[in-house]
Amino acid sequence: MTSRLLWIVAALVIWAALPFFVPRNIADLLVFTGIYTIAGLGIGLLLGHCGIVNLAQATFYGLGAYSSAYCTVMLGLPSIAGFVVGAVISMALAYLIGRPILRLTGYFLALATLALGAIASALFFEWDWLTGGTLGIGGIPKLDLFGFVLDRPSRYYFFVWIVAFTCMAVAHNLVGSRTGLMLRSMRDSSTAAASLSVDLQALRTQVFVVCALFGSLAGSLFAHHASFVSTQSFTVDRSISFLLIPVIGGATSIPGIVAGALFVTFLPELLSKLGDIHQILFGLALVGVVVLLPDGLMGAYGRLQRRLAPRRSGHDH
Amino acid sequence: MTLSLVLQAVFAGVTNGIVYALVGMGLSAIFKGSRVINAMQGEFAVIGAMTTVLLLTKSGWPYPAAIAGGALAGALVGAFIEIAFVRYMAGKKASEDSFLLLTIGLALTLSASVLFFIGRDGHLLPPIGGEGVLIVLDAVIQFHALWLIAIGIGATLLLRAFFHRTTLGLSMMAASIDPDGAATTGINVARMRTFTFVLGGLLGALGGILVTPLIAVDYTLGLNLTLKGFAAAVLGGLTNPLGAAVGGVTLGLVESLAIIGISSSYKDVVAFTVLIVIMILMPQGILGRAGRRGG
Amino acid sequence: MSLSSIAKLAGVAALVGLSAFARPSGALAQTSGEPIKVGAIVSATGAGAGLGIPERNGLLLAEKDINAKGGIKGRPIKIIVEDDASNPDTALSKANDLIFGQKVVALLGPSLTASTVAVGGVTHANKIPQIAFTGIGPAVERERKCLAHVLPPQRLNAQALLEYAKNIKATKIGVLHDAGYGNVVMAELRPLADKYGVKLVAVEKFEIGATDTTTQAAKVKAAQPDAVFIIATSATPFRNVKQVQITQPVVAAIGSSSYEYVNAMGSAADNITIPEFVVGEDPLPHQKAFVDLYKQTYNATPKNYEAAAWDAAHIIAQAIAKAGPDAGGEKLCEALRGPYSGVLANYDFSADDMTGIPLSSFVYSKLVGGKYTRTPFRVTQ
Structure with a gap:
C-alpha cells in the first residue's frame, strides 16, 4: 500500500515539474494531451463500458468551443459563461438526440452518431453568422483566474490537467459504482441485464450525456488555448481521432485514455521530423499498435508488469 | 421545381447511389464474411482506380486490360490484408474495436501513401461509351453513367446469386454464421475469410474504376466513399449486399432530391436526418432480416 | 588535457570536417557568417497539400536565390520549413517550436486561413513578423499589424x-x-x-x-x-x-x-x-525571370502559390536587411509595413487589409x- 502511495506521489511530482523542464512546444503538446484526455474519457466510457461507438464527439467539442468563443468574443461575457453555456447546450442536445438514437444497437448506432456528427459539421459551416464559418472566430482571450492570466502553456497546463483529473475521478466513480456494474452487464449480455430490471435506456442516455459534457469541456478548454476556432477543427475526422484514443490506450482503463491521448498528440509530432512520409508512418503505427498490442497500450503495460513482478504469495494482481 | 429538374435529380441520385452501393456492397460482403467493419473500403476504390490509371497511362495497356488489372489489384490488396493482419488478430481473439482500429489505420496509411507516391493530382479515366450524353426533357445523363448503373445492378444480382447458389458463396456464408459448424463439414474457415476480403476488394476497386471517369480520383476520395458506403451498407442491414444496393440508391436519391426540394445549402443536414429517421423507423434495415440487429 | 577539452576539440574538428561536405548551393561562397533563421509553416500533407507543396518549392527557390545574390547583408538566410499537415493545432505547435525553440526572427506561412489565425495568436503576442500565404481572414486579423498577407482578401x-x-x-x-x-x-x-x-x-x-x-x-x-x-x-x-x-x-x-x-x-x-x-x-515582363528560374530548377511551370511564397521570402529578406538582422520584432515589423513590387502582385503592407493588392494586379x-x-x-x- 505504501509503495503504491509513493508511486502516486512520484508521478504527481513529475507531473507538476514537467512543464518547467520541457521546451515550450512540448508543454503545448502536453496541454493538448490533457484536452484530448478529457474528450477521450467520454468516448472510453461509452466504448469500454457500454460497447457503443460514438462518432459524434467532435460535435460536442465544437459546441463547447464555439460557446466559449461566442460568449467571450461576441458577447463579452466572462469565460465561465462559455464553459457553462457549452456544457448545457451539449448535455441538452445529447439528451434530446440520445433518447431516440440510443434505442439502436451496434453499427446502426455508430452510423447514427456519424450522421449526427456530419449534420453538426455541415451546420457549423453553413451558419457562419454564428460560427464564422471557415474564417472562424479569433481573439478568444486566455483564461484569467482571479487576475492570474494563463497565457503560457506552462500555466494553462495545470488548469487543463486539474480539470482532466476531476473528469477522471468522475469517470472512475461511475465505472466503480453500481451504475458501472449495470453498464457492463448491459454490454456483455443485455438480455440478462434486462431480466434484472435494469433500465438500459436511461443508463445509456446518462453515459451519453456525460460523454457530451466531457466533449464540451474539452472544446471550451481548446478555444482558450488556441485563441481561435474554425470549422475545420470539428469535422468527422476529429471524431475519428477521438475514437482512436480509448481504442489505442485500452478502453476500459482510465490511465489507458491518457496513454491513448499521448499517442495521438505526440506521435504525429515526433514522426513529422521524418519528412512528408510521416502521415504514412502514423497510419502504420496505428496498425502496429492494434496488431501487436491487442489490449491497447495499457493492456501491454499490464502484461509487462505481470511478467516483471516477482511471484509473491498473498498478493493479488 | 420543374419536371426536368426532378428528372435530373433522379439521374444524379441513382448514379451516385450505385457508386455508394458498390462501396457498400463490398463493406457488407466483408462484414458478412468476417464481422469486420472495413473502414478502408473507400481506399479499395482508390487503389483500383489508380492502378487502372497507371496501367493505362504509364504502361500503355489497353483499357479493358487496365480495368482488369485495377480490379485484380483491389482483390490482391484485400487478400493481403486478411492474410497479414486479420488472420493473426482473429487468432488472438481480438475485439471488434481492434479490427476497426486496424482498418482505420490502414485507411490513413493508404491515403497518405497515394499522396506521397502518386502526388496530389486528380486523375480521370476514359468514359465507357465515350463522352456522349443522353438528354431527356432537358435532363442530362452521360452514357458512362448509364453503363455504371447497369454494371452496378448486374454486380448486385451476381453477388446475390453467388452467395445463395454457388458452393463457394454458401460456404462463405456458413463460415461466418457458424465457423465451428462449418469447419466440421470440411469448410476451410480461414480461406473463406480470405475470399471474403478478396470479394470486398474487388467490389471496392470496381466501384472506384467506374466512378473515376465521372469524377477524378485523388488521395482524398477514399474517406468520402467509405462514409457513404458505410451508410449504404448499414441502411441495407449490413449483411445483405442487396440491401446495400437499395441503401445506396436511397441515400443518393435523398441527397439529390433534398437539393432541389429544399436547398443545396442544407443537403447534408436533410440527407443525414432522413438517414437517422429511416434507421429509427426500420431497425432491421431497409430490407430487414429477421434477427439482424446491426451487430 | 581533460576529457571535456578533448571532446570540444573533437566537436569542432567534426564540424569543420562536416562543413567541407556541406551542400554547395553555390551561395555559401558569397555569404558568410551565422545564418539568419526564418521559419515557415506550410501544409505539405493533408487536404492543403495542393497549396503547401508549391509554396514550399517557391520558398526553397527563393532561399537559393537570395543566398546566390549575397544573402542578407552578406549573411545567408536559412528558411526552416515545417509541415502543419493541414491542421491548425499542428500549425500552432510548429509555430511554438520555430519561435521559442529555433528562435526564428520571422515566420512565413501557413497555407490555410485556420492555421494562419491560430499561429497569428502566437506571433502577434510575441511580436514576431509573419507573412501568411492566405488572404486576410476574420476581423481579429485586422488588429495584427505585423501579420502581412501575400494573397488577396x-x-x-x-x-x-x-x-x-x-x-x-x-x-x-x-x-x-x-x-x-x-x-x-x-x-x-x-x-x-x-x-x-x-x-x-x-x-x-x-x-x-x-x-x-x-x-x-x-x-x-x-x-x-x-x-x-x-x-x-x-x-x-x-x-x-x-x-x-x-x-x-x-x-x-x-x-x-x-x-x-x-x-x-x-x-x-x-x-x-x-x-x-x-x-x-505567358508571363508578364516582371514575372519572366522568376518563371524561367522555376522552370529551370523544377522542370515545371509555376503558378500563384509558388510566386506568393517566393515573394514572401524576398519581402522578409528585404525587411531584415533594412532593419538589421538583430533589430528585434518591432523594428522588423516597421520595415515590413510598406509597398513592395513582387512577382505575384504589387503589395502595400501598410494598408488596412495587410495586403494592399490593387485590382489592377x-x-x-x-x-x-x-x-x-x-x-x-x-x-x-
Whole structure:
C-alpha cells in the first residue's frame, strides 16, 4: 500500500515539474494531451463500458468551443459563461438526440452518431453568422483566474490537467459504482441485464450525456488555448481521432485514455521530423499498435508488469 | 421545381447511389464474411482506380486490360490484408474495436501513401461509351453513367446469386454464421475469410474504376466513399449486399432530391436526418432480416 | 588535457570536417557568417497539400536565390520549413517550436486561413513578423499589424470576378460554390453584386469533398444565367457544369487555378476564365525571370502559390536587411509595413487589409483546351 502511495506521489511530482523542464512546444503538446484526455474519457466510457461507438464527439467539442468563443468574443461575457453555456447546450442536445438514437444497437448506432456528427459539421459551416464559418472566430482571450492570466502553456497546463483529473475521478466513480456494474452487464449480455430490471435506456442516455459534457469541456478548454476556432477543427475526422484514443490506450482503463491521448498528440509530432512520409508512418503505427498490442497500450503495460513482478504469495494482481 | 429538374435529380441520385452501393456492397460482403467493419473500403476504390490509371497511362495497356488489372489489384490488396493482419488478430481473439482500429489505420496509411507516391493530382479515366450524353426533357445523363448503373445492378444480382447458389458463396456464408459448424463439414474457415476480403476488394476497386471517369480520383476520395458506403451498407442491414444496393440508391436519391426540394445549402443536414429517421423507423434495415440487429 | 577539452576539440574538428561536405548551393561562397533563421509553416500533407507543396518549392527557390545574390547583408538566410499537415493545432505547435525553440526572427506561412489565425495568436503576442500565404481572414486579423498577407482578401477575389462579368456584359450570374472557401467569397460577393449591377439568379452550394454536384449545376442552368461563377477548390463542379451542357462562359475563383485541377477537369477545362496573377505560359515582363528560374530548377511551370511564397521570402529578406538582422520584432515589423513590387502582385503592407493588392494586379487567364492562356483584359483603375 505504501509503495503504491509513493508511486502516486512520484508521478504527481513529475507531473507538476514537467512543464518547467520541457521546451515550450512540448508543454503545448502536453496541454493538448490533457484536452484530448478529457474528450477521450467520454468516448472510453461509452466504448469500454457500454460497447457503443460514438462518432459524434467532435460535435460536442465544437459546441463547447464555439460557446466559449461566442460568449467571450461576441458577447463579452466572462469565460465561465462559455464553459457553462457549452456544457448545457451539449448535455441538452445529447439528451434530446440520445433518447431516440440510443434505442439502436451496434453499427446502426455508430452510423447514427456519424450522421449526427456530419449534420453538426455541415451546420457549423453553413451558419457562419454564428460560427464564422471557415474564417472562424479569433481573439478568444486566455483564461484569467482571479487576475492570474494563463497565457503560457506552462500555466494553462495545470488548469487543463486539474480539470482532466476531476473528469477522471468522475469517470472512475461511475465505472466503480453500481451504475458501472449495470453498464457492463448491459454490454456483455443485455438480455440478462434486462431480466434484472435494469433500465438500459436511461443508463445509456446518462453515459451519453456525460460523454457530451466531457466533449464540451474539452472544446471550451481548446478555444482558450488556441485563441481561435474554425470549422475545420470539428469535422468527422476529429471524431475519428477521438475514437482512436480509448481504442489505442485500452478502453476500459482510465490511465489507458491518457496513454491513448499521448499517442495521438505526440506521435504525429515526433514522426513529422521524418519528412512528408510521416502521415504514412502514423497510419502504420496505428496498425502496429492494434496488431501487436491487442489490449491497447495499457493492456501491454499490464502484461509487462505481470511478467516483471516477482511471484509473491498473498498478493493479488 | 420543374419536371426536368426532378428528372435530373433522379439521374444524379441513382448514379451516385450505385457508386455508394458498390462501396457498400463490398463493406457488407466483408462484414458478412468476417464481422469486420472495413473502414478502408473507400481506399479499395482508390487503389483500383489508380492502378487502372497507371496501367493505362504509364504502361500503355489497353483499357479493358487496365480495368482488369485495377480490379485484380483491389482483390490482391484485400487478400493481403486478411492474410497479414486479420488472420493473426482473429487468432488472438481480438475485439471488434481492434479490427476497426486496424482498418482505420490502414485507411490513413493508404491515403497518405497515394499522396506521397502518386502526388496530389486528380486523375480521370476514359468514359465507357465515350463522352456522349443522353438528354431527356432537358435532363442530362452521360452514357458512362448509364453503363455504371447497369454494371452496378448486374454486380448486385451476381453477388446475390453467388452467395445463395454457388458452393463457394454458401460456404462463405456458413463460415461466418457458424465457423465451428462449418469447419466440421470440411469448410476451410480461414480461406473463406480470405475470399471474403478478396470479394470486398474487388467490389471496392470496381466501384472506384467506374466512378473515376465521372469524377477524378485523388488521395482524398477514399474517406468520402467509405462514409457513404458505410451508410449504404448499414441502411441495407449490413449483411445483405442487396440491401446495400437499395441503401445506396436511397441515400443518393435523398441527397439529390433534398437539393432541389429544399436547398443545396442544407443537403447534408436533410440527407443525414432522413438517414437517422429511416434507421429509427426500420431497425432491421431497409430490407430487414429477421434477427439482424446491426451487430 | 581533460576529457571535456578533448571532446570540444573533437566537436569542432567534426564540424569543420562536416562543413567541407556541406551542400554547395553555390551561395555559401558569397555569404558568410551565422545564418539568419526564418521559419515557415506550410501544409505539405493533408487536404492543403495542393497549396503547401508549391509554396514550399517557391520558398526553397527563393532561399537559393537570395543566398546566390549575397544573402542578407552578406549573411545567408536559412528558411526552416515545417509541415502543419493541414491542421491548425499542428500549425500552432510548429509555430511554438520555430519561435521559442529555433528562435526564428520571422515566420512565413501557413497555407490555410485556420492555421494562419491560430499561429497569428502566437506571433502577434510575441511580436514576431509573419507573412501568411492566405488572404486576410476574420476581423481579429485586422488588429495584427505585423501579420502581412501575400494573397488577396476574399473581397478582392469577389470583385475580380464581378469585374470580368461587367466586362462581358453579363448581368445575370449563376454561382456554384463550396461550403468553405466558397461561403467566404459569397459573403463578400453578395453585397457587391448590386454595385456592379449584377443579379445573382442562382446560388448553389456543395460540400467540401463533394463527389458530385450535377444536381446543383442543373439548378444553376435552369436559372438561365449569362455567366456562371464557380468558387471551389476541386475539379468536380467544372466537370459537372459541362456535363449538364452549360455553354455560358465560366469564371472561376483563384482557388481552382492549378495544374492538378486542370488535369482532373479533363475535357471540361475549356472556356474558363480565372482572375489570378501568374500565367506561366505567358508571363508578364516582371514575372519572366522568376518563371524561367522555376522552370529551370523544377522542370515545371509555376503558378500563384509558388510566386506568393517566393515573394514572401524576398519581402522578409528585404525587411531584415533594412532593419538589421538583430533589430528585434518591432523594428522588423516597421520595415515590413510598406509597398513592395513582387512577382505575384504589387503589395502595400501598410494598408488596412495587410495586403494592399490593387485590382489592377489581377491577370485574367483563360483555359482553352486544357491550357492556360493570358487574356488581354486587365482592370483599369
